[in-house]
Amino acid sequence: MRCAEYCEVVANRQVATSQFEIQLHSPVVARHAQPGQFVQMRVQSGYEPLFGRPFSVFRTFPERGDFSVIYLVRGTLTQLLAQKRRGDTVFVVGPLGNRFLVRQPAGEVLHVLVAGGVGAPPLYLLAEELVQKGVPRQQVVVVNGARRHDLLVCQEHFAELGVHLWAVTEDGSLGEKGKVTDILKGLSQRGELPSGRCQVYACGPSAMLEAVAKFAQKHDLPCQVSMETMMPCGLGVCLGCAVKVRTSNGIDYKRACVDGPVFDAAEVVWA
Amino acid sequence: MRCAEYCEVVANRQVATSQFEIQLHSPVVARHAQPGQFVQMRVQSGYEPLFGRPFSVFRTFPERGDFSVIYLVRGTLTQLLAQKRRGDTVFVVGPLGNRFLVRQPAGEVLHVLVAGGVGAPPLYLLAEELVQKGVPRQQVVVVNGARRHDLLVCQEHFAELGVHLWAVTEDGSLGEKGKVTDILKGLSQRGELPSGRCQVYACGPSAMLEAVAKFAQKHDLPCQVSMETMMPCGLGVCLGCAVKVRTSNGIDYKRACVDGPVFDAAEVVWA
Amino acid sequence: MSKVKMEVQLGPLRLQNPVLVASGTFGYGSEYADLVDLNRLGGIMVKGTTLHPRAGNPMPRMVETAAGCLNSIGLQNVGVEAFIHEKLPFLRQYRCAVIVNIAGDSYEEFEQLAERLDGVDGVHALELNISCPNQEKGGIHFGVDPEATRKVVSRVRRRTRLPLIVKLSPNVTDITVNARAAVDGGADILSLVNTFVGTAIDAKTRRFKLANITGGLSGPAIKPLALYMVWQVAQAVKVPLIGMGGIMNATDAVEFLLAGASAVAVGTANYLNPRVSIEVLEGIEQYLREQGEKDVKDIVGTVKRCKPESEF
Amino acid sequence: MSKVKMEVQLGPLRLQNPVLVASGTFGYGSEYADLVDLNRLGGIMVKGTTLHPRAGNPMPRMVETAAGCLNSIGLQNVGVEAFIHEKLPFLRQYRCAVIVNIAGDSYEEFEQLAERLDGVDGVHALELNISCPNQEKGGIHFGVDPEATRKVVSRVRRRTRLPLIVKLSPNVTDITVNARAAVDGGADILSLVNTFVGTAIDAKTRRFKLANITGGLSGPAIKPLALYMVWQVAQAVKVPLIGMGGIMNATDAVEFLLAGASAVAVGTANYLNPRVSIEVLEGIEQYLREQGEKDVKDIVGTVKRCKPESEF
Ligand SMILES: Cc1cc2nc3c(=O)[nH]c(=O)nc-3n(C[C@H](O)[C@H](O)[C@H](O)COP(=O)(O)OP(=O)(O)OC[C@H]3O[C@@H](n4cnc5c(N)ncnc54)[C@H](O)[C@@H]3O)c2cc1C
Ligand SMILES: Cc1cc2nc3c(=O)[nH]c(=O)nc-3n(C[C@H](O)[C@H](O)[C@H](O)COP(=O)(O)OP(=O)(O)OC[C@H]3O[C@@H](n4cnc5c(N)ncnc54)[C@H](O)[C@@H]3O)c2cc1C
Ligand SMILES: Cc1cc2nc3c(=O)[nH]c(=O)nc-3n(C[C@H](O)[C@H](O)[C@H](O)COP(=O)(O)O)c2cc1C
Ligand SMILES: Cc1cc2nc3c(=O)[nH]c(=O)nc-3n(C[C@H](O)[C@H](O)[C@H](O)COP(=O)(O)O)c2cc1C
Ligand code: FES
Numbered sequence A, B: 001m002r003c004a005e006y007c008e009v010v011a012n013r014q015v016a017t018s019q020f021e022i023q024l025h026s027p028v029v030a031r032h033a034q035p036g037q038f039v040q041m042r043v044q045s046g047y048e049p050l051f052g053r054p055f056s057v058f059r060t061f062p063e064r065g066d067f068s069v070i071y072l073v074r075g076t077l078t079q080l081l082a083q084k085r086r087g088d089t090v091f092v093v094g095p096l097g098n099r100f101l102v103r104q105p106a107g108e109v110l111h112v113l114v115a116g117g118v119g120a121p122p123l124y125l126l127a128e129e130l131v132q133k134g135v136p137r138q139q140v141v142v143v144n145g146a147r148r149h150d151l152l153v154c155q156e157h158f159a160e161l162g163v164h165l166w167a168v169t170e171d172g173s174l175g176e177k178g179k180v181t182d183i184l185k186g187l188s189q190r191g192e193l194p195s196g197r198c199q200v201y202a203c204g205p206s207a208m209l210e211a212v213a214k215f216a217q218k219h220d221l222p223c224q225v226s227m228e229t230m231m232p233c234g235l236g237v238c239l240g241c242a243v244k245v246r247t248s249n250g251i252d253y254k255r256a257c258v259d260g261p262v263f264d265a266a267e268v269v270w271a
Numbered sequence C, D: 001m002s003k004v005k006m007e008v009q010l011g012p013l014r015l016q017n018p019v020l021v022a023s024g025t026f027g028y029g030s031e032y033a034d035l036v037d038l039n040r041l042g043g044i045m046v047k048g049t050t051l052h053p054r055a056g057n058p059m060p061r062m063v064e065t066a067a068g069c070l071n072s073i074g075l076q077n078v079g080v081e082a083f084i085h086e087k088l089p090f091l092r093q094y095r096c097a098v099i100v101n102i103a104g105d106s107y108e109e110f111e112q113l114a115e116r117l118d119g120v121d122g123v124h125a126l127e128l129n130i131s132c133p134n135q136e137k138g139g140i141h142f143g144v145d146p147e148a149t150r151k152v153v154s155r156v157r158r159r160t161r162l163p164l165i166v167k168l169s170p171n172v173t174d175i176t177v178n179a180r181a182a183v184d185g186g187a188d189i190l191s192l193v194n195t196f197v198g199t200a201i202d203a204k205t206r207r208f209k210l211a212n213i214t215g216g217l218s219g220p221a222i223k224p225l226a227l228y229m230v231w232q233v234a235q236a237v238k239v240p241l242i243g244m245g246g247i248m249n250a251t252d253a254v255e256f257l258l259a260g261a262s263a264v265a266v267g268t269a270n271y272l273n274p275r276v277s278i279e280v281l282e283g284i285e286q287y288l289r290e291q292g293e294k295d296v297k298d299i300v301g302t303v304k305r306c307k308p309e310s311e312f
């Protein structure tokens, strides 16, 4: 079940430097969005930007019919989005794309969620689901990284869930100093990432995804990555969101918007 | 002296149905604008609308460095303009164009100002100037017309000047019922428009201008009209604002933005 | 609310209404089926189909420009066999016409595609994409050379009884020459326009924005150019036209009808608003009622010169 | 703040910097003189000038479209004599190059214009407007027919020692063919592009919006198409190019330089922001400093393919 409609803005508040959480009223998205799925949001002035942009669903409030996303102000659309006030509307299509797949039986798996910057929101939704489904909290490991402390999002939300939480910043201004892969290496060296009982989920900048994927491959850990590409349509028809993958027949393109955004890291051909 | 710069909005308030007065800070316009001159205002979202739009200067506040225009919300630009708040900015080029010419000696002439709808503002500036220059108030006759009472603007401002003021609406909801030319006919029939001692100035919709021009011609009254055309540049270079005129060499085009907007009604070739 | 007649007859092709969705902008219909009632569309022009599946061009493939977008997808598609077996059965459930946009690298490929699709249940017409600017070989060449256009159309004509639509490239000096060539070759209907070749450069990185360097421009930016070409071609040939290029709403669509198109196709707009085709359909109906018209075909090609010296 | 070298040499024409203003968008300079320091411009391409004064087309002559505008001014101008006597004296006061855009209805008219302007003090170059799409006769024909292009250029070439710029029409199948024809004819420099032919219709009144039916499209909408043509022509000929079409800011201008233009002209943007040419100039300088470049000519034509499979 998907919607394509103008949704009312319920709230739009700053959560970090240049980052905002916008809450929108859409019973369809609120009820149906799964961890890893996204919505295509469109805000135009004139015809600019022409297309909508994809944003991962961060939180859902099914009883109120609301959902929220966290967005980083980067270009035209996010600038316009930041100007929206309660009562304004945003065009929303979604929920779209596939979701993070949870290895079963979930309770016996160590779930390692690796977030980079504004990649954290969909992993929060996943962590919440895992906890709600009864996965023991210590079996949900979250490695939440950013360049600086003021760019780290969702930290307090993860903390509230009571999961095993690592914060890591490149400048050491919050949590550990370094990159998310440094934490993974540490965990691995301490034998805390048993290859047979682990599942890695990653969302963040491409360079981070690639690093995490390589780490997982080296340590023989199954890994899912949520890929970022431009998405003109979000519906699988424009083919503007191609991701290069290895298939049994060689190299092919898959569509990030319907075949993804979550891909098995092993099939992705990195640039 | 002209400016081309972003000007701060000092105030933007509704003055009639779909009509607003916007006050902008621009010492150059405030000091130099003459009755009949206009400013080119640009407010874009994306590239729409691409060009600015011309608006007649209504009031000037030289000591504060402000001026104001009254605008009717018609299309994209005026819709965007209506959203501007104090502190926002609008791109302004001006003052532009020629001005209403006052026949001399002004004190001995009957000045008949004929306004249609949102054509009133520049005539207010003219009336104000005439009064300030010492023309007896009863020698300034203002015929202020609109379709309905709620579309009539500047009425209280004219009233404050103490000029000889007529209000006329097509539906009779305020003042006389009829058109501005009905008032002119009445004045003429009562011998109150002596051809040798009169000057008509008109600003309003094209159809009204044409009617006033024909009236003036018939009664042998000198008449100036402020023409409305689109004005992509306002500076005399695009030639998109051509007005067909009669010259000694036959038919020619003049530019409303620099040769006008005020034309001698006798030279205009009506559509 | 008075009913207006929306059915249109384009030569041999009958459409329940004149609103189509353009090739490459609506996939195979199934992608939109939960958001759009496909039964209400006049027709679906499916993604450009080739003899064999194609992987398409490297990324980046699309870039936004002022009021438009450039694409260089490179005809990524499942190939004609997979289309027939995997995509068509779904489309057969619906009332709307299914128009298969075919693209070949050679005369033979076009012929084989036409032959393969001839008589296939659920296919209502073929649209020859001889104007796709993204292929390295072939594509551009058929569409810009009138003689090649005539030849490919007449060769395809002999292999199929399906209504034949030829899609014209706008990247030519005089589109009426190419239009006449297509009609001479046996086209029943012309569709126009395909995208305009353009490029985009990233000043910061000093690189082209598209992996393929060039792409095809679509969207509102091209509407004035497309509208002119439709009007020109409507004067030049007698076959019905399907107009497209930057249609974002019903008013845009009406402009194409007035210019001489008997039907319209909504393209890029589908990406930003999946329901736009239905909004266009309803908007045209409302326009006709407002104008006191009873039949959409009565407004086709009725645009007049503007009143001399009228105010804007 | 390190100084960057902005002087450019376009064949025989030396400009103090590569920022020009396009013909028809800056009048005769005097209109902007109180708002823009004309001494800072690379050059002014004056309004299209004909042998005799022209009144131009009926109104409406211009209409806005998505991120663009259509114009059909019809070459309204004061004629070459009035230009020389009434407009040129003012321009002579300034340092910037004065380039006279000339348009004729026949080979003879072009020759007469060139002859008349040859040796006139204050005229630095001629720009042949063989691409103006607004004239009923002549105009469109010279620009789209390579043989006519070659011929008109070579005939003008023989009548003047002034640097000769030929302005190319974009309304052609392959602009490199016309570019080569102009160079064969003796062009020192090519400028491109002129406007694209288009139209606009008012759905409500069911009339064309322009009295002349068609007009030339300019503005941001055409930038991707113009940029592609500049890049194509830069590969095809050796003479320097002046790039234009939708330049609204310094970044746009840099894109044209990277694509292969040695100088740029700002057109429609002058209407909405009279000072834009100076902003473009300053923005290019800043860009060069940021990029660690010392001379604007070092970036001309240096655009590279994008990194394969890079993220957007
Ligand atoms: C499945 C998916 C989910 C996403 N979820 C979120 C989310 O939850 N929150 C969020 O803030 N963003 C998210 N994004 C990214 C977001 O869609 C883009 O940042 C979007 O383009 C911003 O739009 P804009 O118009 O503001 O910026 P644009 O004008 O599109 O971009 C501005 C500048 O930023 C660059 N840029 C844009 N996106 C990226 C990027 N991802 N990485 C590096 N540079 C980039 C562009 O190249 C450009 O230079 C997601 C993307 C995908 C594919
Ligand atoms: C010298 C001069 C002075 C002006 N002064 C004022 C002023 O003081 N206050 C003011 O409100 N307006 C004034 N105008 C008119 C104003 O410039 C236009 O109305 C302007 O186009 C509105 O911009 P927009 O983008 O909102 O509407 P647009 O999108 O430009 O127009 C919207 C619709 O209204 C129609 N339209 C636009 N202008 C007119 C018109 N004048 N008559 C009839 N239909 C029209 C258009 O055709 C279109 O259908 C003046 C015009 C001129 C030439
Ligand atoms: C991403 C994309 C893919 C396209 N693919 C095809 C195609 O496969 N075959 C075809 O004939 N046209 C294709 N087109 C062109 C459109 O069908 C249409 O002719 C063009 O986009 C102009 O219409 P618009 O401006 O409404 O999009 C494609 C356009 C876009 C934007
Ligand atoms: C109103 C108008 C008038 C123009 N007049 C001329 C002209 O007289 N001669 C000419 O060669 N080009 C003329 N042009 C074309 C411009 O010089 C330029 O080539 C074109 O507009 C593209 O650049 P732009 O998109 O930056 O405006 C005119 C353009 C406009 C908009
Ligand atoms: S975004 Fe259009 S196919 Fe994926």
Ligand code: FES
Pocket (backbone or CB within 6 Å): B230, B231, B232, B233, B234, B235, B236, B237, B238, B239, B240, B241, B255, B256, B257, B258
């Ligand atoms: S508005 Fe451009 S010349 Fe008058």
